[in-house]
Amino acid sequence: MSDKINMVQAINWAMDDAMAEDKKVLVLGEDVADHTGGGVVGITKGLSDKYGRERVVATPISETAFTGAAIGAAMMGFKPIVEIMLMNFMTVCSDMIVNHAAKLRFMSGGQTSVPMVIRTMTGPGMGSGGQHSDFMEVWYAHTAGLKVVIPSTPDDAYGLMRSAIDDPDPVIFVENMPVLWNPGDAPVRGSRIPIGKAKVIREGKDVSIIGYGRVIQNANAYAAKLAEQGIDAEVIDLRSVQPWDVETVLASVEKTGAAIVVHEAVKKFGPGAEIASTIHEHLHGRLRAPVVRIGAKYAAVPFSNVLETASVPSMDEIEAAVRSLVGVPA
Amino acid sequence: MSDKINMVQAINWAMDDAMAEDKKVLVLGEDVADHTGGGVVGITKGLSDKYGRERVVATPISETAFTGAAIGAAMMGFKPIVEIMLMNFMTVCSDMIVNHAAKLRFMSGGQTSVPMVIRTMTGPGMGSGGQHSDFMEVWYAHTAGLKVVIPSTPDDAYGLMRSAIDDPDPVIFVENMPVLWNPGDAPVRGSRIPIGKAKVIREGKDVSIIGYGRVIQNANAYAAKLAEQGIDAEVIDLRSVQPWDVETVLASVEKTGAAIVVHEAVKKFGPGAEIASTIHEHLHGRLRAPVVRIGAKYAAVPFSNVLETASVPSMDEIEAAVRSLVGVPA
Amino acid sequence: MDIYSKMSLLFHNDDRARQVIRTGRLNMPYYSFRGQEAIPSVVCSQLRDSDTISTIYRGTHDMLAKGCPVDKLWAEMAGRVDGTCKGKGGPMHITHPESGMMVTTGIVGSSMPIACGLAWANKLNGTDDVTVAFFGDAAGNIGAFHESLNLAAVWKLPVIFVCSNNRYGEHTKFEETCAVDSVATRAAAYGIPGHKVNGNDVVELYNVTQEAIDRARAGEGPSLIEANTFRFFGHVFGDDDAYMPAGEKEAAAAGDPWPNYRKFLTDGGYASAADLEAIDEAHKATIEAAVAFALASPWPDVQEMYRDVYAEELVP
Amino acid sequence: MDIYSKMSLLFHNDDRARQVIRTGRLNMPYYSFRGQEAIPSVVCSQLRDSDTISTIYRGTHDMLAKGCPVDKLWAEMAGRVDGTCKGKGGPMHITHPESGMMVTTGIVGSSMPIACGLAWANKLNGTDDVTVAFFGDAAGNIGAFHESLNLAAVWKLPVIFVCSNNRYGEHTKFEETCAVDSVATRAAAYGIPGHKVNGNDVVELYNVTQEAIDRARAGEGPSLIEANTFRFFGHVFGDDDAYMPAGEKEAAAAGDPWPNYRKFLTDGGYASAADLEAIDEAHKATIEAAVAFALASPWPDVQEMYRDVYAEELVP
Ligand SMILES: Cc1ncc(C[n+]2csc(CCOP(=O)(O)OP(=O)(O)O)c2C)c(N)n1
Ligand SMILES: Cc1ncc(C[n+]2csc(CCOP(=O)(O)OP(=O)(O)O)c2C)c(N)n1
Ligand SMILES: [Mg+2]
Numbered sequence A, B: 001m002s003d004k005i006n007m008v009q010a011i012n013w014a015m016d017d018a019m020a021e022d023k024k025v026l027v028l029g030e031d032v033a034d035h036t037g038g039g040v041v042g043i044t045k046g047l048s049d050k051y052g053r054e055r056v057v058a059t060p061i062s063e064t065a066f067t068g069a070a071i072g073a074a075m076m077g078f079k080p081i082v083e084i085m086l087m088n089f090m091t092v093c094s095d096m097i098v099n100h101a102a103k104l105r106f107m108s109g110g111q112t113s114v115p116m117v118i119r120t121m122t123g124p125g126m127g128s129g130g131q132h133s134d135f136m137e138v139w140y141a142h143t144a145g146l147k148v149v150i151p152s153t154p155d156d157a158y159g160l161m162r163s164a165i166d167d168p169d170p171v172i173f174v175e176n177m178p179v180l181w182n183p184g185d186a187p188v189r190g191s192r193i194p195i196g197k198a199k200v201i202r203e204g205k206d207v208s209i210i211g212y213g214r215v216i217q218n219a220n221a222y223a224a225k226l227a228e229q230g231i232d233a234e235v236i237d238l239r240s241v242q243p244w245d246v247e248t249v250l251a252s253v254e255k256t257g258a259a260i261v262v263h264e265a266v267k268k269f270g271p272g273a274e275i276a277s278t279i280h281e282h283l284h285g286r287l288r289a290p291v292v293r294i295g296a297k298y299a300a301v302p303f304s305n306v307l308e309t310a311s312v313p314s315m316d317e318i319e320a321a322v323r324s325l326v327g328v329p330a
Numbered sequence C, D: 001m002d003i004y005s006k007m008s009l010l011f012h013n014d015d016r017a018r019q020v021i022r023t024g025r026l027n028m029p030y031y032s033f034r035g036q037e038a039i040p041s042v043v044c045s046q047l048r049d050s051d052t053i054s055t056i057y058r059g060t061h062d063m064l065a066k067g068c069p070v071d072k073l074w075a076e077m078a079g080r081v082d083g084t085c086k087g088k089g090g091p092m093h094i095t096h097p098e099s100g101m102m103v104t105t106g107i108v109g110s111s112m113p114i115a116c117g118l119a120w121a122n123k124l125n126g127t128d129d130v131t132v133a134f135f136g137d138a139a140g141n142i143g144a145f146h147e148s149l150n151l152a153a154v155w156k157l158p159v160i161f162v163c164s165n166n167r168y169g170e171h172t173k174f175e176e177t178c179a180v181d182s183v184a185t186r187a188a189a190y191g192i193p194g195h196k197v198n199g200n201d202v203v204e205l206y207n208v209t210q211e212a213i214d215r216a217r218a219g220e221g222p223s224l225i226e227a228n229t230f231r232f233f234g235h236v237f238g239d240d241d242a243y244m245p246a247g248e249k250e251a252a253a254a255g256d257p258w259p260n261y262r263k264f265l266t267d268g269g270y271a272s273a274a275d276l277e278a279i280d281e282a283h284k285a286t287i288e289a290a291v292a293f294a295l296a297s298p299w300p301d302v303q304e305m306y307r308d309v310y311a312e313e314l315v316p
């Protein structure tokens, strides 16, 4: 576990191991084959060379058709991993995802199912502007029948991807672009992390900071600094947004009496609203203050670096929230 | 105001009056012209006969192209009203709505704008099943740059549609199918209802019931019954989900000390989460109990009548919530 | 005879469905296919059980022709627990994998991308099974059509795209929304065979579908078939058809495939009227029994709300 | 000479952009158009200020050719307040309505539906202004292409669809994803003219675009032009181009339009080398000034987060 790898490699390993074990696992998407570069950032590198171009297919820019193709193949017992390069591009094939992949099991009364994984990248921080950076996980979490996973470290990414591939239902696997190349502990190959299980990445007693993705890792690093000032924050990485780990969150907030929910999706009507509401529903009267939600500003993601930075949750916002919740003046 | 008309007619009047006043107003969508029936349920009836087939255009089944056409025309100073027949079909052109209509003003630094209205129908209760009944307003409310309106009565529908057409930004106008033919007070032609202003449809002091669409009208009728039993509920019809009227809601809940938020969209990650969270954030310590959220079950909308009925908020659920909040046993 | 039998089943089933709806015993949106019976009857007569199809809201005929059990179909239309989908899908979403009836969609165009996947699975499995995607003429203008035909062509998928051109998309005429006079013309944009046929003519249709199916089984890739036909009961049953020019429906009646094929068989001495009547009667009895079965079947338990959302049942 | 001037501006602008990025003075995703200069230069030389265009991430050449001010373009690429979009759009979303540059999209295919609307507005306004939608070869496989061409044909919109076929969509070869050997072939599926031309040959391109623009101005509807070309710096600047067969880029260099057109002009005696150099130098000076202007321009105020979301400024 002391080796360091990044998320690009971890996700590659997960697909590689799954393809080696089960020949029903397929990979498709734009540029994913090796002769086309093994994916735009190389996450699928080596797979077509190893498993053949029948199982690893570079598609036309036809998200509706190839997502549909993945759905059809999944209904026939395959386990396709389809890459929709960036999350904003999911809008061109939402029909396939929302009206079909999510609903076919239910609408068929359980006769068919769609065991597929949709991989997609996103995240402000790359200077890609308004059409390449959105976090839209709340759309899919709101749609019954889908699961939504957003890992923040390489080993989580590996274990969650393995679980996503195993899963009998469609899983949307969101890859946080700006942290794709950050090194982290190497996963144990073959290991699984259950979807729906959060990870307490730091124990603490004063306040619970709950989130997922890049921002929760940042918050965790920050918590160490807060600790020097005598503030003992508990930090929880949800790892999956739907299902999310209500139990772990409630246990933590019951202990600390105060919670901050943080994500890179827009705050308004964002995932944090569900989490905050749920906390209030269960712990009414036991919270020192209302749950604080921190998310992106209500705007498209701006290009200009100063604005892009201002659009996402900052450590200052988290710090201000922590201080107000624990009653320590700035 | 004593004349009764239904929502089909009210929306028709609003478009008719707007087209008469401003020749920049256009109508497009499948079957909207008179020689094609004036829309599937006749909402656009008479418009092409009156204003010509240049301004009222029956389109191919090409939601992406004709929504894009509406966006382009809007950027050039027209005011298109585009019909996407049912809300689930918005998934085939979400790119146009979310990546373009919503963002062009921001991404262009205010140089261009998209003053269009997207009309769409939806709602469980018609036996249309999983791909024709969804309420997806949270998707669009979460997307900065869009407004989302869901009227529940004919006169609201008229006034809100007029405001939507006037609005300099894209407005999604959701028509609740099962109540389209319910009679209600006729609107005053030419009147406007501001987007973002809720309506207190019943004053009360014991509990605030907050929602929109068909279910809030039902709740209102129900409140009269509760009153006979000594429970005095305040009922608020939000009328628009984004922006929503935070001020009116907070004033009401501050008074009653208890709130129920109800909508036909799925509860989980639904619009009610934002409303409930906001109430908690502002009125912590002044609520007798946590805000109760009531929404559709977490599943596709089932076809079978018994299941379809079970999928949406029932008066029983609302009653149980009211009773628990006011402390009256059943 | 198999073709006649299918057509007869379809004809009588539609007849009965409209009647049951009219008398208020069933309450559902019903998209009558009356007039289009020849197409699935001919196509499915050449398919195996292991071949798969995808279809649309106006697809009851496709399902029945593919072998979907009549009683379960009716129970599904009635929203009952014995329906193909336990009543959860309804008439627009009937599924019956045992008979290869994999998906019915209510979203125009969406039968095609999924059919590509079903066909891809056949190919990956190394079988010579094929997939048929049924859809309407107006679906030829939506993006999913284009992407699917291109993908199928590039991947040489064993899929046959069967477009039932009944001249209308809802209330809008084909000519008003499609820039070319035939959907089949578009096959050239994908380098695949495109056949425009009289979809009411069993023989013509048979030859063309055989060619397309053979081609697909041989691994040579997809074809597009445009089968011209007419729907006699408008878009959704109950529609007023003011949007149709006077006389159009009457003129189309001359091409009505079921009576015509019946006449063809008897006139040509391929079958006696009595033989055909026996087939008809048998189907009528099956349908009668199915209606009774459906209406007697219980409503689904409310707990079904929480089942089949995921593999694991949800806790309310 | 207008065409040469545009080409020269484009050529030098791209050159400078790559250099500025390489030296770390700008940090942005940059989709170099080097090699494709002829297409927008020729097309836009025939457009009026009141004509409109829509383009894609790889569209800086289209914007400049249409008249977008060089200094504002650079300031936008630098994310500064003097940019066309106050730095909020960035290189993939440059907009400049004053010069008819209405929208730049980062979503493949999406320049086309919006162009239909721009053209529809021309038609409704009763002008003979036209709209050009620029896009790439791989965009020919997405649904938006199909729907837009059909809609434009049915509505007879004054729009010209200009496809720059540079043989690749990101790292994937055209042949691997498109079922036919030319995007222009697909025009037949919409009953509109489809022209396949050498997009590096100014004269050939000129004739074809003139025909298409005339047709649009005359109210006769849309055309599709496939202009074959090559991009010399891969998909996004910084890419490794291991996916390209050895020698492909070198071979394509022979068709490089800027040096070729330069040679054509001087060899044919249409212009002297000195004349052309004077043009080049003037552009270089403009670009130099634009770079300086951009880098000196202030960053946008954080308050811009709340502006232009809606017409009314939001309260933080
Ligand atoms: C994406 C989408 N847009 C619109 C509709 C509404 N709609 C349902 S059927 C139909 C007409 C389809 O016509 P066609 O493809 O010719 O098939 P037909 O009904 O004639 O069999 C329309 C517009 C839909 N279901 N899906
Ligand atoms: C809908 C969508 N899918 C995928 C992408 C990612 N992507 C950006 S450019 C590109 C290649 C486009 O190729 P082409 O249309 O030939 O234009 P070129 O880049 O060659 O100029 C892809 C796949 C996208 N932007 N939008
Ligand atoms: Mg039709």
Ligand SMILES: [Mg+2]
Pocket (backbone or CB within 6 Å): D136, D137, D138, D164, D165, D166, D167, D168, D169, D170
């Ligand atoms: Mg290209």
